[in-house]
Amino acid sequence: MKISTEANFLRALYQSWSDRMAGNPAMTLADLRSLFDEWHQPTMEPEGVTYKSEVVAGVESIWAFPAGVDAAKIILYTHGGGFAVGSAASHRKLAAHLAKHLGVIALVIDYRRAPEHPFPAQIEDATAVYRELLARGFKPENITTSGDSAGGNLAIATALKLREDGIALPGAVIAFSPWLDMEHIGKTLESNHATDALVSKAVLEGMSGMFLGENGSRSNPLANPLKADYKGFPRMYLNVGSQETLLDNATDLARLANAAGVNVTLSVVEGMQHVFPILAGRAVEADDELSRIAHWFKSL
Amino acid sequence: MKISTEANFLRALYQSWSDRMAGNPAMTLADLRSLFDEWHQPTMEPEGVTYKSEVVAGVESIWAFPAGVDAAKIILYTHGGGFAVGSAASHRKLAAHLAKHLGVIALVIDYRRAPEHPFPAQIEDATAVYRELLARGFKPENITTSGDSAGGNLAIATALKLREDGIALPGAVIAFSPWLDMEHIGKTLESNHATDALVSKAVLEGMSGMFLGENGSRSNPLANPLKADYKGFPRMYLNVGSQETLLDNATDLARLANAAGVNVTLSVVEGMQHVFPILAGRAVEADDELSRIAHWFKSL
Numbered sequence: 001m002k003i004s005t006e007a008n009f010l011r012a013l014y015q016s017w018s019d020r021m022a023g024n025p026a027m028t029l030a031d032l033r034s035l036f037d038e039w040h041q042p043t044m045e046p047e048g049v050t051y052k053s054e055v056v057a058g059v060e061s062i063w064a065f066p067a068g069v070d071a072a073k074i075i076l077y078t079h080g081g082g083f084a085v086g087s088a089a090s091h092r093k094l095a096a097h098l099a100k101h102l103g104v105i106a107l108v109i110d111y112r113r114a115p116e117h118p119f120p121a122q123i124e125d126a127t128a129v130y131r132e133l134l135a136r137g138f139k140p141e142n143i144t145t146s147g148d149s150a151g152g153n154l155a156i157a158t159a160l161k162l163r164e165d166g167i168a169l170p171g172a173v174i175a176f177s178p179w180l181d182m183e184h185i186g187k188t189l190e191s192n193h194a195t196d197a198l199v200s201k202a203v204l205e206g207m208s209g210m211f212l213g214e215n216g217s218r219s220n221p222l223a224n225p226l227k228a229d230y231k232g233f234p235r236m237y238l239n240v241g242s243q244e245t246l247l248d249n250a251t252d253l254a255r256l257a258n259a260a261g262v263n264v265t266l267s268v269v270e271g272m273q274h275v276f277p278i279l280a281g282r283a284v285e286a287d288d289e290l291s292r293i294a295h296w297f298k299s300l
Numbered sequence: 301m302k303i304s305t306e307a308n309f310l311r312a313l314y315q316s317w318s319d320r321m322a323g324n325p326a327m328t329l330a331d332l333r334s335l336f337d338e339w340h341q342p343t344m345e346p347e348g349v350t351y352k353s354e355v356v357a358g359v360e361s362i363w364a365f366p367a368g369v370d371a372a373k374i375i376l377y378t379h380g381g382g383f384a385v386g387s388a389a390s391h392r393k394l395a396a397h398l399a400k401h402l403g404v405i406a407l408v409i410d411y412r413r414a415p416e417h418p419f420p421a422q423i424e425d426a427t428a429v430y431r432e433l434l435a436r437g438f439k440p441e442n443i444t445t446s447g448d449s450a451g452g453n454l455a456i457a458t459a460l461k462l463r464e465d466g467i468a469l470p471g472a473v474i475a476f477s478p479w480l481d482m483e484h485i486g487k488t489l490e491s492n493h494a495t496d497a498l499v500s501k502a503v504l505e506g507m508s509g510m511f512l513g514e515n516g517s518r519s520n521p522l523a524n525p526l527k528a529d530y531k532g533f534p535r536m537y538l539n540v541g542s543q544e545t546l547l548d549n550a551t552d553l554a555r556l557a558n559a560a561g562v563n564v565t566l567s568v569v570e571g572m573q574h575v576f577p578i579l580a581g582r583a584v585e586a587d588d589e590l591s592r593i594a595h596w597f598k599s600l
Contacts, residue, residue, distance in 0.1 A: 020330055027331075030320055034334035040389060044353040045362055051345035053581065062345055089340060281353065 003271040006283035014198035036085035043093035044281025057132035059125045060110040062088045066100035073104035073142045080149025082207030084114045097280035101294040115210035126158040140168035148275040152178030156225045173236045177275045180226045180249045182218040188247040195243035230260035237265045241272025303571040306583035314498035336385035343393035344581025357432035359425045360410040362388045366400035373404035373442045380449025382507025384414045397580035401594040415510035426458040440468035448575040452478030456525045473536045477575045480526045480549045482518040488547040495543035530560035537565045541572025
């Protein structure tokens with residue numbers, strides 16, 4: 001299949017990261033975090049969006065306010081990076097593009113990261129922020145939890161935890177290339193190994209080790225949402241690139257949620273790499289996907 | 301002297317970089333660039349500013365548009381990082397804070413970096429963008445060249461090159477902790493070695509080597525603005541922290557420019573580290589300094 005020249009930017013970036021990590025197996029966590037913060041590079045600045053830094057419910061966060069949107073509606077965005085790397089800064093522009101497309105505002109949170117803060121610190125932070133949004137007057141149906149990769153897991157796990165705690169659920173969940181399978185048993189982990197420029201079993205094992213530690217359960221539904229019951233779950237939009245090792249994380253979740261009666265939309269985009277919407281403003285594949293999400297979001 | 305708790309954030313960040321560089325003397329340039337892109341971390345998002353990515357005169361750039369400012373006035377901002385690291389992204393928020401304080405817009409440029417592109421590629425890019433701004437209708441007197449560290453050098457060298465080329469000069473130059481002395485002979489390089497958490501002779505030698513190569517002249521006024529003639533130069537605002545190894549780069553330049561009849565203001569702020577205005581929105585020392593610059597800028 002043919003992908004745009006601009007979409008190749010993401011593959012090249014991921015390949016450079018993979019090469020750098022392979023060339024320095026002793027890379028420190030600090031250096032790994034610096035490296036993954038280059039994740040912002042594929043994303044162009046979305047026009048007409050202002051920002052604000054604020055500590056919300058104890059969590060450093062960035063607000064994104066696109067001009068002319070409905071400020072009563074909000075995306076609670078959790079960035080990717082295996083629960084250990086990535087940041088609100090690296091995903092600010094992606095969240096802002098998504099918010100602008102949906103016609104809402106966004107809050108991108110710097111939840112605590114592993115290994116300093118293993119599971120469930122991330123869910124504690126996300127749910128604390130969610131409850132703070134309710135306290136500030138946002139209606140649950142006007143909140144969308146969204147994220148990518150490990151942050152896509154979090155966007156789902158946050159809603160699962162809220163349900164467990166008897167708190168009103170968000171109106172929608174949007175996950176880009178969610179990483180869900182903490183057991184590393186997905187078949188595309190092998191079958192797409194050659195086409196995924198970043199995510200390999202070895203990388204995921206490193207990340208899940210930091211997230212769950214030696215003794216953490218890899219089948220706890222809040223860590224591994226492929227083990228969860230989706231009865232009564234909000235409508236959900238999932239996307240994933242066809243070249244991803246995590247492809248079947250998204251397809252398995254879609255099947256599971258659909259079987260539980262959830263209104264779930266899955267978009268598998270040919271030729272795309274991990275979290276391809278991060279090419280927003282640069283590659284037509286990302287912008288088209290964001291337009292599809294907006295269409296889905298607005299057609300309640 | 302007493303500095304704010306928030307200002308210590310910058311010293312701690314620099315110390316962490318110094319430790320990481322010392323711990324990995326073979327750090328690759330790619331890893332060094334990732335590390336220095338953390339330079340954005342001290343800066344809070346300035347509120348009420350929108351952005352736009354654009355390639356201007358062949359140079360990838362970020363526009364910053366604070367709400368309600370005079371869009372006929374503009375800062376051409378060149379980021380720091382020894383001509384080899386740093387980026388428009390790492391300095392977007394700093395430039396936006398400055399623009400907001402001055403009541404103007406800003407253009408932050410990703411000029412080509414050394415060593416792939418040694419001197420004078422950086423000045424070529426900055427002057428090409430300046431000429432493009434003129435072509436787009438900006439009046440020279442409404443353009444301010446500004447930058448920090450190596451980018452402060454560039455803000456000055458750009459004006460020197462424009463003068464050489466017979467092009468109308470910018471109305472003002474603002475440089476934060478400019479790095480000018482390519483001979484590494486400044487006295488504060490030794491006397492402030494213990495107090496500066498980042499900039500050492502060893503670091504500067506590495507940077508100037510990439511910038512000028514083996515054979516580049518270290519006394520060319522366009523590379524080393526301490527060797528330049530400032531007759532007829534625009535008014536200039538310089539600041540620097542008292543704890544910096546580059547302290548006398550700023551004080552020497554101020555003396556030189558003043559002797560040439562230039563309207564020059566020098567602000568030496570006690571207890572501050574390299575490029576302390578990058579603490580904008582976080583530390584009172586940075587915000588106070590930006591207010592002083594705004595007062596200076598508006599009192600023509």
